[in-house]
Amino acid sequence: xxxxxxxxxxxxxxxxxxxxxxxxxxxxxxxxxxxxxxxxxxxxxxxxxxxxxxxxxxxxxxxxxxxx
Amino acid sequence: xxxxxxxxxxxxxxxxxxxxxxxxxxxxxxxxxxxxxxxxxxxxxxxxxxxxxxxxxxxxxxxxxxxxxxxxxxxxxxxxxxxxxxxxxxxxxxxxxxxxxxxxxxxxxxxxxxxxxxxxxxxxxxxxxxxxxxxxxxxxxxxxxxxxxxxxxxxxxxxxxxxxxxxxxxxxxxxxxxxxxxxxxxxxxxxxxxxxxxxxxxxxxxxxxxxxxxxxxxxxxxxxxxxxxxxxxxxxxxxxxxxxxxxxxxx
Numbered sequence: 001x002x003x004x005x006x007x008x009x010x011x012x013x014x015x016x017x018x019x020x021x022x023x024x025x026x027x028x029x030x031x032x033x034x035x036x037x038x039x040x041x042x043x044x045x046x047x048x049x050x051x052x053x054x055x056x057x058x059x060x061x062x063x064x065x066x067x068x
Numbered sequence: 069x070x071x072x073x074x075x076x077x078x079x080x081x082x083x084x085x086x087x088x089x090x091x092x093x094x095x096x097x098x099x100x101x102x103x104x105x106x107x108x109x110x111x112x113x114x115x116x117x118x119x120x121x122x123x124x125x126x127x128x129x130x131x132x133x134x135x136x137x138x139x140x141x142x143x144x145x146x147x148x149x150x151x152x153x154x155x156x157x158x159x160x161x162x163x164x165x166x167x168x169x170x171x172x173x174x175x176x177x178x179x180x181x182x183x184x185x186x187x188x189x190x191x192x193x194x195x196x197x198x199x200x201x202x203x204x205x206x207x208x209x210x211x212x213x214x215x216x217x218x219x220x221x222x223x224x225x226x227x228x229x230x231x232x233x234x235x236x237x238x239x240x241x242x243x244x245x246x247x248x249x250x251x252x253x254x255x256x257x258x259x260x261x262x263x264x265x266x267x268x269x270x271x272x273x274x275x276x277x278x279x280x281x282x283x284x285x286x287x288x289x290x291x292x293x294x295x296x297x298x299x300x301x302x303x304x305x306x307x308x309x310x311x312x313x314x315x316x317x318x319x
Binding site for chain 2: 055060
């Protein structure tokens with residue numbers, strides 16, 4: 001297997017974690033918004049931040065897969 | 069695909085000006101031009117879509133990132149944060165025009181932006197607390213002695229990691245987005261190519277996947293517009309959070 005293929009597989013493995021992370025933050029934001037609709041804008045900010053933090057890991061994986 | 073990337077990686081490095089630098093300068097010019105035009109006609113009742121749009125945007129920025137995140141002393145930090153936000157937004161959006169090299173799609177630009185943010189929040193941390201107290205404030209109070217030092221060390225490392233993650237997050241988002249758009253465009257061209265050589269029924273049937281890839285490309289393009297706005301917001305938001313953490317006084 002070439003290094004590129006191994007990198008792609010590694011990226012796929014890394015994305016699992018990021019997917020779970022973004023899903024969890026979306027779940028939390030949706031539940032919070034349903035319980036307290038007046039906090040919607042604040043919760044949305046927190047959700048975007050949480051999603052950005054987990055998404056960064058997947059993107060670092062993608063960049064590493066392409067560079068390596 | 070691999071050849072394209074390899075070609076991109078081995079492109080000759082020009083010492084003075086690259087494609088990215090040119091578009092960086094254009095993005096800065098566009099950003100300054102729009103803001104100067106909007107600031108020239110500041111009035112109590114904004115007229116027209118352009119002026120009221122810019123006013124809405126700055127007002128939202130001031131409340132959402134300024135007062136909601138940093139708190140009452142936000143006014144001091146808003147010029148820096150707004151400069152960051154509008155510059156990143158302009159260069160992200162300018163990069164979406166086909167044929168333009170996205171200025172924030174290189175690690176150099178994003179690292180410089182992250183370094184500016186890093187120096188800024190540390191400077192204000194030192195200024196409000198003094199050197200020793202700011203250094204101490206990394207470790208939370210109420211942790212017993214030996215753990216104290218370990219927590220402090222970890223927090224110090226995480227402070228420097230902020231610099232890397234800020235830079236890499238923006239760079240990777242832009243770079244990966246453009247790579248995906250490029251891959252879809254290449255694929256839709258690949259399936260379409262046989263038609264250009266000879267218009268036959270077989271070639272027409274073979275070109276059908278090209279329509280699918282094109283639809284996906286348009287969908288991804290819409291998503292990239294969203295990502296461009298969100299990443300500018302996230303970068304600025306995180307800078308604001310770091311500033312707030314640095315200048316926060318313990319109660």
